[in-house]
Amino acid sequence: MLHDFPFYLGIIAIILLIIMLAEKIKVAYPVLLVLAGLAISFIPGIPTLHIEAELIFIIFLPPLLYEASWSISWKELWKWRRIITSFAFLVVFFTAFSVALVANYFIPGFSLALGFLLGGIVSPPDAVSAGAILKFVKVPRRFSSILEGESLLNDASSLIIFRFALIAVATGQFVWHEAAASFVWMVVGGAGIGVAIGWLIMKIHKYLPTNANIDIILTLITPYVMYIAAEEVHSSGVLAVVSGGLLLSNKRLWFLSSTVRLKSVNVWESLCFLLNGLVFMLIGLDLPEITAGLGTVSVSTAIGYGLLITLVLVVARMLSTYAAVVITLIARNYITVADTRSPGFKAPVLLGWAGMRGVVSLAAALSIPVQLADGTDFPQRNLILFITFVVILTTLLVQGLTLPWLISKIDMPDPDFVKPEEEVYNAIRVHLARHGLKSLKENYGSKLENETVLQQIALKWESACDMDENENMAFSEENKAIYLDVLNKQREWLLNKNNSTEIDEEIIRRHLLYLDLEEERLTLL
Template identity: 40%
Template structure:
C-alpha cells in the first residue's frame, strides 16, 4: 500500500469513527487509538513510523494554536496561579516521584534512564487535554485550568527532558543551569510568539488581498512562531500559545467578517483532521514499539507500564490537593484572586491530566547511541513503557471522565451561558439606545429606522425573557413575523437557484456565489432566532 493510499484510508477511518464516537458519547481519541491498534495488526499494512519531527514541526503548531485561540485570555489570567502550580510544580513533583518508582521498581533502570522516563511522561499533553474535555459538561474554570496547564507546561517538561538526556549522555547534571535555562526558554518563547503575532497582525491590517490569502497567513502564524522560537533555543510551544492569545484578542480589528468566516471554517476542518490523524497514528505505533523489545520482556514491561501509570496519576493527585489549599492557608487573611476549588473540582483536575502524542514523540526522539558507541540505556523498554502510559491515560482516564463528572456532581455550572445571555442583553440594549439617538436618525429614513427599532425591541424582550426563565419560557409566537417571512423567502430563492441550475441557464460560478450569500443570510437569521 502506497503512502497516499494509506493517508486516504486513515482520513476515511478518522471521519467515520469520529461520527461513531459522537453517537456513542465517547471521546473520539479513545475510539481512534483503538482503531489504530486494530489497524496495526492488519496483515499487509506497511509499518507506519511516527517521526518525532512530524509531530513537533507539522502537527503540533496548528493544534496548539487552535487550542490556545479558543482559550479566553481573561479566564487564563484569572486562573494563572493554579495553572502555574500544575505546569511547573506538578511536573517537577511528578518527575521526582516517577523517577524514584522507575529506579527502584524497574530492573536495570539507573537514575539516569529513570529520570529520562519520568521527564517523558510527567507533562500533560495539550492535544489530548483539549480534545478530552471538549463537549464534556464541566465548568469553564476546570476546562481553562486543564487546557491552560497543558499548553504551558512544555517549558518545564522540555528542560527536564533535555537535561535528563544530557545527564545520561555525559554523566553530568547541572541543576542550577537547568533552572536558569527554564527561565530563558520561557522568556524567549513568549517574546518570539508575541513578536511574530504582532508582525502578522500588522500584515493583516495592511493587507488588501483575498480571504484565501488572509487565511493562509493565519496558517503560517503558528509555524513561524514555533520555528523561530526553536531556532533561538526558546520554547516553540509557548511561542505558539503566546501568538494565539495575542491574535485572538486582536482578530476583530485585523480582518473583516468575510475573512474571519472563511478562516474559522478552514481551521475547524484542519483541527479535526490533524487531531484524528494524531490519535490514530498513536495506535499504529504498536508494532514498531514492541519490535525493539525481546519477546520475553514484553508482558512484564506492560505490567511495569501500568505501575508507572499509577505513579504518574498518584503523583498528580498528591500534588493537586495540597496545592489547591496550602497557598490560601499560608496566605492568611489576604484576598485571593479566585475561590478555592472544591474537593470534587480538585479530584477532576487530578484525574483529567492526559498523556498523548507528545510523550510518544519525545520517547521516539531519544538518541540511539551514546558518544562512545554504546546503545542508549533502556531506550526500547522506555518506548514500550511510554506507550502503555499513554494507552492507560487515554483509555482509562478518557473513558471515565464523563462518569466521574456525574459522580462528583460537577455538571457544567452554566456560567458561560449566563455570561453570554448577559452580554447579548447588554449589546441589544446599547444598540436599541443608539437607534433612538439623533445620530441614528441622521443615518436612515424614519420608516426604516422604526422597523429596525421594532426588530431590536423584539430581540431584547426575548433575551430578557430567556434570562429570567430559560429558553422554554420564550413562546414561539414571539418570533418576528419579519424573520419568519425572511426564512420563507430564503428557501424560495434557493429553490429558484436549483431550477436555474437544472435548466443550465446560468453560469455555475455565479450560482455558487448567490448560494453562498443565501447561506450567510440564513446563518444570520439562525443567530437572530437564537438571540
C-alpha cells in the same frame, strides 16, 4: 510513499467513521482511535508504520497549540493564573521527580537521569483527550479553564525537563547553574520570540493589502514560524507558539475583518479535527514497531513497568491537586486569590483524574536518539518507548472512559455561573439591542427619519428591547424544524434559479451564504 498512498487515504476514511461512531455512542474519540489503530496494526499485510518525531513536533504540534491558544478565554486564563502555572510547572516537575525515583528503584538499568527522561516524557496530560471527553458532560467553567490553561503550558515544562535529562544521559553530567540559565532562556526567550513574531504578524495583517485568503494562509503559517524561530535559538518553541497565539487571539478584532474571522474558524476547526484524528490513530498503529524493539525484555515485564509508571502518574497528580487546594486555603490569608471559598473534595478529584496522556508524550519518546555521540546504543530507548505507549493507552482507556461517569456521579455545581446560560444570553441580547438603538438615535437621528433600512433596524432592536430579560426567547425544537425546512426550500429555489443564464451565479452564491448563516444561527438560538 506513493505505493502506500491508498492506505493513508483509507486511514483518513476510517478516522472519520470512528469519530462519527464516538459521537453516536458518547465516547471520547481519542480512545476509539487508539484502539482502532491498535487493531489495524495486527492485520496481516498492513504497511509497517515508522513515525518520525519531527513529524509530530513540526507538523502536528504547532497548529494544535496555536488553535488551543486562540480558543481559550484570556480572562479565565488570567483569573486562574496561579493554579494553572503551578500545575503546568510545579506539578509537572513533581511528577517527573516521582517517576524518576520509582523507575530508578524498580526498573533494572534505569539511572536517575533515565528516570527523569521518562518523567519528562510522560508527565504532561493531553489537552485533546480531556477536551474530547468534556464535550459530553457538563462541568464548571473554572474546571475546563484550568485544564485548558494547564495544557497550553505543561508541554513546554515537560519538554524542558526532557531536554535537560537527555543531555545528562548523553554526557553523564548535569551542571546546575548552566541548566538554570538555559531554563530561563528557554522560558523567557520562547515567550519573547512568540510575542515579537505575533506583533509583526499583526502589522502585516493590518497594514499590507491582504485579502481573506491571504489572511487565512498567514494564520496557517504563523505557528510554524514561531515554533521554528524559537527552536533555532534553543528556546522553547511550544512557549513561543502559545504566547504568540494568546497575543493574536486577544487582539483579533483589531487586525482581522469579520469575513476572515468567520472563514478562518471553519478552516482551523477542520484542520485540527484531521490532525487530532491522525495523531491518535498513529499512536495505535505504531505499536508493532515499538514492541519489536524491546529486545531481551519480555512484553509482560514491560507492560508491568508501564502500569507501575501509570500508577505513579495518577497518585502524583492526585496528591498535587489536594496540595494545591491546601496551599490556596493558606495563601488566601496573605494574598488575593481567585476564589476564597474552599472547593471541597470534588474539584481536586476531577482535576486529578483528568490526566490522560497523548501526542506530546509520544513525540518526545520517539525523538530520543537511537545512538549516543560515541556510537553506542542509547540506553533503554526501546523500553522507554514501550512504557510511554502503555501509559498513553492505559490513561486513555481507564481515565478516559471513567471520567464522564465520575463527573456525573459527583455532580459538581458551577459556583461562577449561577444563572442558566440561555437566560444570560438573552439578557446580553437585550442590552446589546438597547445600546445599538441608543447609539443609532443619538448619532444618526436625522438619517433615521428618512432612511427606511435604518428604520427597519431600529424596529428590530426596539422589538428586542421589549423582551423581558428573563424571558426565554429560544426557538422551540418544532419551530427550528419548520424554519430549517423553509430554508431548504429556499435553497432549492435558488439552485433552480441558478440554471437561468439571466442571473449572475455570484449573486446566487451570496444568497446561499446568507441561508447557511441563518442555519448556523439556529444552533445558537
